[in-house]
Amino acid sequence: MxxxxxxxxxxxxxxxxxxxxxxxxxxxxxxLYAFDAKDSERDIETSAPGFELSAxxxxxxxxxxxYENGDVDELRGVSAxxxxxxxxxxxxxxxxxxxxxxxxxxGIGVAYEEVDTSVTVNNYAYSMELGLRxxxxxxxxxxxxxxxxxxxxxxxxxxxxxxxxxxxxxxGVELGLRVYPLKRLSIGGSAxxxxxxxxxxYEIDLRWNY
Numbered sequence: 001m002x003x004x005x006x007x008x009x010x011x012x013x014x015x016x017x018x019x020x021x022x023x024x025x026x027x028x029x030x031x032l033y034a035f036d037a038k039d040s041e042r043d044i045e046t047s048a049p050g051f052e053l054s055a056x057x058x059x060x061x062x063x064x065x066x067y068e069n070g071d072v073d074e075l076r077g078v079s080a081x082x083x084x085x086x087x088x089x090x091x092x093x094x095x096x097x098x099x100x101x102x103x104x105x106x107g108i109g110v111a112y113e114e115v116d117t118s119v120t121v122n123n124y125a126y127s128m129e130l131g132l133r134x135x136x137x138x139x140x141x142x143x144x145x146x147x148x149x150x151x152x153x154x155x156x157x158x159x160x161x162x163x164x165x166x167x168x169x170x171x172g173v174e175l176g177l178r179v180y181p182l183k184r185l186s187i188g189g190s191a192x193x194x195x196x197x198x199x200x201x202y203e204i205d206l207r208w209n210y
Contacts, residue, residue: 022101022138024103025097027095029053029210030052033206034204037200038199044073046085048069048085049068050067050087051067052065053066062094063091064091064093065091066088066089067088070085072117083116084116091109092107092108100135101134101135103133103134109147110126111126111127124152125150127147128147129146130147139180139181140177142176144175148171149169153165153168170195170196172192172195174190174191176189184209185208187204189203189205
């Protein structure tokens with residue numbers, strides 16, 4: 001009986017050890033996502049699907065590319081429900097696994113965004129970003145990031161040929177949760193926005209680590 005109890009305890013301990021095995025975070029993945037965002041300053045709401053590809057070198061450096069194409073609606077004034085929204089972004093950075101549960105990454109990003117409402121807005125964004133990923137449970141990840149962002153914007157009105165340009169800066173914050181039903185497959189959700197409260201964005205995604 002003692003031997004049986006001892007064997008059972010050993011098996012239980014081994015199972016717990018396996019359950020508590022936290023793999024290193026992967027930055028090699030492809031991802032499909034959808035988001036909804038609101039911009040209170042421009043009074044527009046944007047929804048779009050997107051595609052993201054991330055590739056990491058053995059040394060820890062990585063590149064992340066994303067593309068979004070959807071619709072934009074004006075919350076007041078001229079309806080723009082059939083107007084287009086397009087955005088592209090590239091992030092060049094590096095990641096480090098600090099311990100078995102925590103990874104930190106940083107990067108520099110460039111982005112282009114075109115919003116076609118009653119005026120056409122072209123935004124060029126430049127960012128410096130810092131993020132972390134943490135294993136809350138063996139298959140549950142929490143993550144977050146902060147970003148200092150500068151926008152160079154160009155607005156044009158095709159009817160009156162008026163033109164306006166300028167720039168703006170702000171600090172962005174993002175918080176997310178990711179669940180891994182399979183080792184390589186995960187489902188995630190996140191909420192993000194600017195510190196000044198002007199914009200907010202909610203996103204869900206499906207990711208495959210390769």
